[in-house]
Amino acid sequence: MPSVSRRRVLSGAAATLTAAAVAACDPSRRNAPAPTTGTAPRSAAGTDTSSSRGSGPGTGPSAGPRGGPATGATGGPRKADWRALAASLDGDLVSRFAPDYAEVKQLFNTRFDHARPVAVVEAAGPADVSETILFAQRFGLRSRPRAGGHSYVGASTLDDGLVIDVRRMRAxxxxxxxxxxxxxxxxxxxxxxxxxxxxxxxxxxxxxxxxxxxxxxxxxxxxxxxxxxxxxxxxxxxxxxxxxxxxxxxxxxxxxxxxxxxxxxxxxxxxxxxxxxxxxxxxARPIGVFLVSFRWDQAGAVLRGWAARARSMPRSAWCNLHLEAGADGSTGVRIVGACSEGDQDAQVAAMERAVGLEATSVSTFGKAFMDGVRYFAGGTTSSRQAFVAGSDVVARMSRTLSLRCRASWHVGRRAAGHR
Ligand SMILES: Cc1cc2nc3c(=O)[nH]c(=O)nc-3n(C[C@H](O)[C@H](O)[C@H](O)COP(=O)(O)OP(=O)(O)OC[C@H]3O[C@@H](n4cnc5c(N)ncnc54)[C@H](O)[C@@H]3O)c2cc1C
The missing domain is CATH 3.30.465.10 (Uridine Diphospho-n-acetylenolpyruvylglucosamine Reductase; domain 3)
Structure with missing residues (x-):
């Protein structure tokens, strides 16, 4: 098994590269920090046994706790098979005919609302998952697991296959x-x-x-x-x-x-x-927060200075950089950071030295631990939304890369419907 140094990712990624495309829980919150971007999963889970796809209502589960009217199946599971699956579960089988099907199958990103799994199994435990995997394999149905539903690419849903929803297991x-x-x-x-x-x-x-x-x-x-x-x-x-x-x-x-x-x-x-x-x-400790803004025409220098600083700053400090564009045509370059409580002003001074420019605005404050969690989360929950996002990890910020970041930011804006 090849050895991959995660330490290299951590230090080389310069405090996580979030400059290119940032998926915010609520992007309209211009004054709050957007979350760091994560990975866009490649595909579905290993249970994705791509073979004969079901099509149309004929392959839908016909009866179960939350199933609907009976329909036969051709080549796929029959009514009795769906019944048997439903009966074997501690959780629920939600068919296309269930009143809450549309809600249960939703992901966080509304772009994937079109997906029509043949059913969603709300698994209550490992045994339900095992039953469902074996059922799917027996009938040549594809299956995909679903947890928080935040996949950038809709990898936790599919057309005509089974979604294995693990949200009931949340203790x-x-x-x-x-x-x-x-x-x-x-x-x-x-x-x-x-x-x-x-x-x-x-x-x-x-x-x-x-x-x-x-x-x-x-x-x-x-x-x-x-x-x-x-x-x-x-x-x-x-x-x-x-x-x-x-x-x-x-x-x-x-x-x-x-x-x-x-x-x-x-x-x-x-x-x-x-x-x-x-x-x-x-x-869990209190944190210091620092917000530092620069002018848009200074973005290149800020990107390079931020990346350099992120490589040398203490491990107790973290920051990301946002290239922001508002619907009103406004732009902004903003560094959002967190550090040990009390250290925030020193972090700002060090950042300005690294960038070689004076910030246009600075804000620093301390937060108790859970207040800090809510601050960076933008609250305690987040609403569904449509977005396009991607992630990249780079080892070193060069002039070419900083230009690429700006270019991909523009591509992201266009994909999200901005002009
Ligand atoms: C608004 C937003 C903010 C984000 N912020 C961050 C962030 O701050 N940091 C960060 O690192 N990432 C962040 N991400 C990215 C996020 O971590 C990934 O998209 C992650 O894969 C979502 O996990 P999920 O369980 O919510 O999503 P899901 O869509 O449920 O699952 C994601 C992938 O995991 C698979 N999967 C789900 N459940 C299981 C299971 N039980 N077993 C095996 N595979 C399973 C799915 O099939 C899919 O391929 C953010 C994403 C969004 C949309």
């Missing part, structure tokens, strides 16, 4: 003896922070409150704690996964070595369906 437990948090695969980031903060603990995550722990972790997990505590996947101490053969596997150090390696930055959940994750925690 969050903390073991004070081992200082380990264990969360159901459907847990969301804000809920995790709120639950762990009660114990004075935290894990390094992204900032968007409704992103799922599973998608975030399997893709790496970028956020304001990365420089001090690593990526989210670095904090993993173990997980439970159902693989394509229907087996429930406990994965961790010394167990299922390849899967253990692959789930810590392997990208996008392609190896099975995760049902729970355990993380090492760190102390």
């Amino acid at each position: 969050i437990r903390y073991d004070p003896a081992g200082r380990v948090a264990t969360v159901g695969a459907g847990a969301q980031l804000y809920a995790m922070h709120a639950a762990l903060a009660r114990h004075g603990r935290s894990i390094p995550t992204g900032t968007c409150p409704t992103v799922g722990a599973t998608g975030l972790t399997l893709g790496g997990g970028l956020g304001i704690d990365n420089r001090a505590h690593g990526l989210t996947c670095d904090a993993l101490t173990g997980l439970t996964m159902v693989t394509a053969d229907g087996t429930v596997r406990r994965i961790g150090p010394g167990r299922e070595g390849d899967l253990w390696w692959a789930t810590r930055g392997g990208g996008g959940g392609n190896f099975g369906v995760v049902t729970s994750l355990s993380y090492r925690t760190h102390a």
Whole structure:
């Protein structure tokens, strides 16, 4: 198995490159920081057994707890098969005919509302996941797991296949003896922070409150704690996964070595369906926040100075850079940072020295831990929205790269419908 240095990603990515395209939970909040961008998963999970696709209502589940009128099936599961699946589940089978189908199948990004899975299985535990995987394989149906539903590319839904929805598994437990948090695969980031903060603990995550722990972790997990505590996947101490053969596997150090390696930055959940994750925690502390703005015509110099500073700043500090454009035609270059409480003014001074320019505006303040979580999250939840976003990781910011960042920013704006 090749060895990939995550440390290199952490230091080389210059405090996470977010200059090119930023998916904000609420991009209209011009004065609040947008979350760091994460990975765009490559494809569906390893359970995606692409073979005969169902088509039309004939392949739909016909009866189950939340199924609708009976329909026959040609070549796919029959009414009785869907009934048997529904009866075998502790969770629910939501068919195309269920009244809440349209809502249950939604992802965060409204661009994927057109997707029509043949059904969504709301799995209540690993056994439900295993049943569903085997059912899908038996009938040649494709299946995709869905956790927080924030995939940039709609990878957690599909047409005519089965969605394995793990949101029902969202319990969050903390073991004070081992200082380990264990969360159901459907847990969301804000809920995790709120639950762990009660114990004075935290894990390094992204900032968007409704992103799922599973998608975030399997893709790496970028956020304001990365420089001090690593990526989210670095904090993993173990997980439970159902693989394509229907087996429930406990994965961790010394167990299922390849899967253990692959789930810590392997990208996008392609190896099975995760049902729970355990993380090492760190102390939840107050933070200092610094916001530094520059003029748009200084963007190139700011990009290079920011990248240089991010390579040398202490690990207790983090910052990202936003190239912003408002619907009213306004533009802005803004650095958003977090550091140990009390250090924020020193961070601003060091940033201005690195950029070699005086900022047009500066704001610094301290936040108690959960206030900081809410500040960077833009609240405790986030509304669905349509967006186009992408991510890239670069080792060093050169003049050419800073120009490319600006170019991709323009491409992103056009894709999102701006002129
Ligand atoms: C508004 C917004 C803000 C974001 N902010 C950040 C951020 O601050 N930091 C960061 O690193 N990233 C961020 N991201 C990116 C986010 O981490 C990824 O899109 C992540 O994959 C979403 O995970 P999810 O569980 O919410 O999504 P889902 O769409 O449910 O899943 C994402 C992928 O994981 C697979 N998957 C889902 N559940 C399982 C499972 N149980 N087992 C195996 N595979 C599974 C899906 O099939 C899909 O391929 C953000 C995204 C958005 C939309």
